[in-house]
Amino acid sequence: MIKRNLPNAITLLNLLGGCCTVVCILYGQFETAFIFYVFSSVTDFLDGAVARALHVKSELGVQLDSLADMVSFGLVPGLIFYSLLEPDAVQELHWAALPGFVVTLFSALRLGKFNLDTRQTDTFLGLPTPACTMFTIGLMLIAHFDSYGLGVWVTQSLFLYACIAVLSFLLISELPMFNLKFRTLQWKGNEIRIIFAVAAAAALFGLREAAFALIIIAYIALSVAIHLFNGKQAS
Numbered sequence: 001m002i003k004r005n006l007p008n009a010i011t012l013l014n015l016l017g018g019c020c021t022v023v024c025i026l027y028g029q030f031e032t033a034f035i036f037y038v039f040s041s042v043t044d045f046l047d048g049a050v051a052r053a054l055h056v057k058s059e060l061g062v063q064l065d066s067l068a069d070m071v072s073f074g075l076v077p078g079l080i081f082y083s084l085l086e087p088d089a090v091q092e093l094h095w096a097a098l099p100g101f102v103v104t105l106f107s108a109l110r111l112g113k114f115n116l117d118t119r120q121t122d123t124f125l126g127l128p129t130p131a132c133t134m135f136t137i138g139l140m141l142i143a144h145f146d147s148y149g150l151g152v153w154v155t156q157s158l159f160l161y162a163c164i165a166v167l168s169f170l171l172i173s174e175l176p177m178f179n180l181k182f183r184t185l186q187w188k189g190n191e192i193r194i195i196f197a198v199a200a201a202a203a204l205f206g207l208r209e210a211a212f213a214l215i216i217i218a219y220i221a222l223s224v225a226i227h228l229f230n231g232k233q234a235s
Helices: 002-026 030-054 059-085 095-116 129-145 157-171 191-234
Strands: 123-125 176-178
Touching: 002 030, 002 059, 030 059, 030 129, 059 095, 059 129, 059 157, 095 129, 095 157, 129 157, 129 191, 176 191
Parallel strands: none
Antiparallel strands: 123 176
């Protein structure tokens, strides 16, 4: 019984981390919010890894995973956009900041489609919700630390509205994107993942909090390049 439910318990930890991230954002504790986001990301990876290692899989686990992701990687990015559009929005409702939650709506749509789509095993179709959240977390950190003087730029309404529109489109698009999760630790079959992971680590070391948004931009660009290259190869 413990073995069977261990992945589900880890999934619930993902949900707990998402709830704590939301609370921290509401109270302006952005550094702590980032820590809880990392906690949710790690547990989101671990639940699947543990399930595969223990050879356990259940329909309940699939549903719990999506429900947890809806908070950690659906509500969280919408709330970040909401807070960036109106820093004092936690005091009262601001209509101009509400479009931030469009990302949350499209995240829900993506998660629902993902559960029904049997094609998304080795690759994703559209931007995964954790990647979308990582991008918005990056914007939050840039604004909070005013990294490289970019804080004023990432809080511009037009820029944020544009990000919301692009991310919402990518979440439900049919654009193939490579899966960042490692099934094995071998080089063969993981070449792109390993190279990208090393490059991402180097970017984090050099740019710190400013790297997160750039990593996702690079992830999207590389996925587009791979898709175009494969299309040319097929033709």
